[in-house]
Amino acid sequence: MSNRTDARGRRPGGPDTRGDILRAARESFASNGFSGTSMRGVARGAGVDAALVHHYFDSKDALFVEAMALPVDPRQVAATVLDGPREEIGVRIVTVFLGVWESPDGQQRMKAFLRSVVSSDQVAQLMRDGISRLILAPVSEVIGGNDARLRVSLVASQLIGMALTRYLLELEPLASAPVQTLIDRIAPVLQQYLTD
Structure with a gap:
């Protein structure tokens, strides 16, 4: 039948x-x-x-x-970023971030994530809440200071901007730059945000 x-x-x-x-x-x-x-x-x-x-x-x-379950648990990302000397936190952040984006499964999921966040206020709010609670808050707590949340948000803005430019817009030469070059160039900027 x-x-x-x-x-x-x-x-x-x-x-x-x-x-x-x-x-x-x-x-x-x-x-x-x-x-x-x-x-x-x-x-x-x-x-x-x-x-x-x-x-x-x-x-x-x-x-x-x-x-869109991320290929890594955001709580593990925060733990990895915070595990180690404070003067190397910028390197750890950009290394973990690019590690997720450079994997084929991670890149597909992260592209969908970014496209959806910019096209839906509801999804943006959902992701904003999750990222704030699972990553920004714990990192801000360890960084300390009155403007810790602002400094961690500036780090997020650098990473999101780099992801949009490299993976969605595919703007050269950023799109084809070696990962280690990106780590070497971006990590000191992130470190300055977090330790100044």
């Missing part, structure tokens, strides 16, 4: 349907951003009926949050 999804050529749920939906969602968010991605489009990409996407994820926001 066939059902409607079979008649339309869509497959019913299977052993890795949820994984297929998440992969299709990651691809769509990376290519189209948050506003350009639809639940129906993700369903098409995964080869399933849209109702099945709604079965696993009750909203596009919920799908985004799970699909």
Whole structure:
């Protein structure tokens, strides 16, 4: 006995349907951003009926949050950045940041993340809250001082600007510069923000 999804050529749920939906969602968010991605489009990409996407994820926001799970835990990032001599924190920050971006899976997820943040106020607020709580607050606490949050935010602005220019705009020569060159050039700037 066939059902409607079979008649339309869509497959019913299977052993890795949820994984297929998440992969299709990651691809769509990376290519189209948050506003350009639809639940129906993700369903098409995964080869399933849209109702099945709604079965696993009750909203596009919920799908985004799970699909865009960062390749590293932000709490581990903060711990890595803070583990070591204070005078080397700039090097650790940019090394960890570029390490995430330079991995193929990390780059796809981070591109989707940036595109979605700039196209949706709701996603921007969600990410802002998460980043503030999981990374900016602990680093600011260790850095100390009245303007610690401002200095850590300046670091974030440098990293986000570099990511937009290198990975989204692909502006040369930054786009093809060796990672070690970027670390050597950016780390002292970040260090100055954090230790002055």
